Amino acid sequence: MPEQPTHQPLAQTPAQTVGPFFGYALPYAGGSDVRAAWQSDAIRLHGTVFDGAGDPIPDAIVEIWGADAAGRPPTERGVLDRDAHGFSGFGRAAVDRGGHYAFTTIKPGATRTGLAPYLLVTVFARGVLHHLFTRAYFDDEAAANGTDPLLSSVDPARRNTLVAVSDAPGSYRFDIRLQGEGETVFLEFAALDFGLDGRHEEMQR
Amino acid sequence: MPRPAPQPGETQQVISTEIAALHRAAHDAAASGAPVPAHPPRDFPPYRSTRLRHPTHELVRADPEEIELVSPAFGHTDVAAEEADLTIQHTGEPLGERIILTGRVLDGEGRPVRNQLVEIWQANASGRYVHKRDQHPAPLDPNFTGVGRMITGDDGSYRLTTIKPGAYPWKNHRNAWRPAHIHFSFFGSEFTQRLITQMYFPGDPLFALDPIYQSISDQGARDRLVATYDHDVSEPEWALGYRWDVVLTGSKSTPMEPEDADHA
Numbered sequence: 001m002p003e004q005p006t007h008q009p010l011a012q013t014p015a016q017t018v019g020p021f022f023g024y025a026l027p028y029a030g031g032s033d034v035r036a037a038w039q040s041d042a043i044r045l046h047g048t049v050f051d052g053a054g055d056p057i058p059d060a061i062v063e064i065w066g067a068d069a070a071g072r073p074p075t076e077r078g079v080l081d082r083d084a085h086g087f088s089g090f091g092r093a094a095v096d097r098g099g100h101y102a103f104t105t106i107k108p109g110a111t112r113t114g115l116a117p118y119l120l121v122t123v124f125a126r127g128v129l130h131h132l133f134t135r136a137y138f139d140d141e142a143a144a145n146g147t148d149p150l151l152s153s154v155d156p157a158r159r160n161t162l163v164a165v166s167d168a169p170g171s172y173r174f175d176i177r178l179q180g181e182g183e184t185v186f187l188e189f190a191a192l193d194f195g196l197d198g199r200h201e202e203m204q205r
Numbered sequence: 206m207p208r209p210a211p212q213p214g215e216t217q218q219v220i221s222t223e224i225a226a227l228h229r230a231a232h233d234a235a236a237s238g239a240p241v242p243a244h245p246p247r248d249f250p251p252y253r254s255t256r257l258r259h260p261t262h263e264l265v266r267a268d269p270e271e272i273e274l275v276s277p278a279f280g281h282t283d284v285a286a287e288e289a290d291l292t293i294q295h296t297g298e299p300l301g302e303r304i305i306l307t308g309r310v311l312d313g314e315g316r317p318v319r320n321q322l323v324e325i326w327q328a329n330a331s332g333r334y335v336h337k338r339d340q341h342p343a344p345l346d347p348n349f350t351g352v353g354r355m356i357t358g359d360d361g362s363y364r365l366t367t368i369k370p371g372a373y374p375w376k377n378h379r380n381a382w383r384p385a386h387i388h389f390s391f392f393g394s395e396f397t398q399r400l401i402t403q404m405y406f407p408g409d410p411l412f413a414l415d416p417i418y419q420s421i422s423d424q425g426a427r428d429r430l431v432a433t434y435d436h437d438v439s440e441p442e443w444a445l446g447y448r449w450d451v452v453l454t455g456s457k458s459t460p461m462e463p464e465d466a467d468h469a
Contacts, residue, residue: 010311010312010313010314010315010452011425011426011429011452012243012244012313012426012429012452012453012454012455013400013402013429013430013451013452013453014243014244014245014402014421014426014427014429014430015244015245015400015401015402016245016388016401016402016403016417016418016420016430017252017254017401017403017417018388018390018401019388020336020338021326021328021334021336021338021339022326022388023336023337023338024326024334024335024336024350024351024352025324025325025326025351025352025388026324026326026390051257051258052256052257052258052261053257055257057258059338063399065272065277065396066272067271067272071271073271073272073275074277074278075275075278076278077278077279077280077282078278078279078280078282078283079277079278079279079280079283080279080283080284080322088277088278089277090277108272111270111271111272112270112271115270120272120273120396122399124401125258126254126258127252127254127255127256127257127258127259128247128255128258128259129244129245129246129247129249129252129255129417129420130244130245130247131399131401132247132260133397135267150265150267153265154265158262178257178258178259178260179257179258179259179260179261180257180261183260183261183262184260185262185265186260186262186264186265187264187265187266187267188264188265188266188267189266189267189268189269189273189397
């Protein structure tokens with residue numbers, strides 16, 4: 001009989017797809033305006049979410065989360081019901097029927113010396129059983145990007161999928177490809193995705 | 206309401222055979238020592254929509270930086286207390302079985318996830334969503350929208366009053382029906398704890414047939430998505446009660462650490 005652990009870690013709740021019918025529930029007024037567009041430091045981050053056939057996905061929802069211009073995570077309460085003069089760091093935008101999403105936000109500062117600035121991006125969609133995390137770095141930060149540890153660890157052939165491209169003054173394009181040609185690099189975070197007692201349950205079976 | 210013509214498509218038997226083969230493979234892998242993932246695989250062919258929507262490259266392991274170790278700061282100003290009661294959002298009473306659903310949101314160490322946003326959405330008692338692309342020919346309920354929000358308490362608890370949703374058909378295969386479920390969205394104390402999932406009701410005969418529920422190969426993990434009927438939550442002459450606790454992350458401790466012996 002296997003030795004029983006004396007401390008039982010709690011069993012993690014599995015993810016399920018967001019499905020196609022979140023449209024009346026998750027999007028909210030102003031959800032894509034992390035920073036009011038009239039603010040002088042506002043930038044646009046936008047793009048299209050594509051599937052493995054290269055077709056735009058009409059039922060995805062994208063969330064972003066980013067530091068302020070000084071690289072500090074926002075801590076102000078009231079993120080949904082935000083003040084247009086403030087900056088909440090969090091945004092949520094459903095794609096339109098053409099698979100396109102758009103946020104207004106600010107360009108974050110680097111959270112630590114030696115890191116390049118980026119926005120954290122989360123993608124949910126029908127057919128995506130567990131959400132996907134990625135990061136949007138900025139193409140006008142070539143020097144910082146060149147030494148960023150995460151970017152440097154990624155296959156050079158795929159690195160540019162993590163970089164938003166300036167396409168107009170104050171505007172960056174960040175397309176997300178779930179599969180196939182130009183597939184976006186998606187991230188998993190250490191120590192967060194292990195079903196330790198899932199393994200334990202199997203041992204008891 | 207006219208009855209639609211039956212959809213062509215693969216039979217349930219085809220889908221169920223695929224599910225059984227994938228579960229066998231997962232159990233064999235676990236038996237030979239492979240870790241059992243907490244979440245369903247992103248590629249689960251019996252759920253046909255995963256086919257073109259799962260990454261084919263392995264995910265890149267990243268260390269969470271400062272921004273990923275905190276969460277958006279939702280607060281009580283974001284949510285009105287009435288948003289946790291889906292039965293009072295319109296002038297009349299919604300149709301269906303009124304239920305109370307409560308539970309706690311915890312991290313992998315058992316700590317309550319306090320003051321965080323919980324969002325839910327669901328179909329009505331007839332299995333119809335208030336979404337213009339839901340074309341299931343079941344009636345809409347003018348007194349039920351199916352959207353709720355709440356902020357967890359200091360003990361990580363949430364509580365909502367709603368109507369038990371109905372099962373509904375979908376077009377994954379011929380005669381595909383989703384078990385009754387409520388969609389839940391959680392934020393933890395770290396952005397990396399973000400979770401969107403579905404809560405199911407005990408004893409649903411559709412469990413064995415549903416490729417979304419069955420995308421989780423481990424029975425113990427599947428059971429964690431099913432609420433428990435709780436008679437202490439039920440209210441006399443008013444509503445049936447269910448309890449469902451949620452754990453947003455795996456434990457960061459390993460089960461065999463010697464200091465854990467103190468907890469024996």
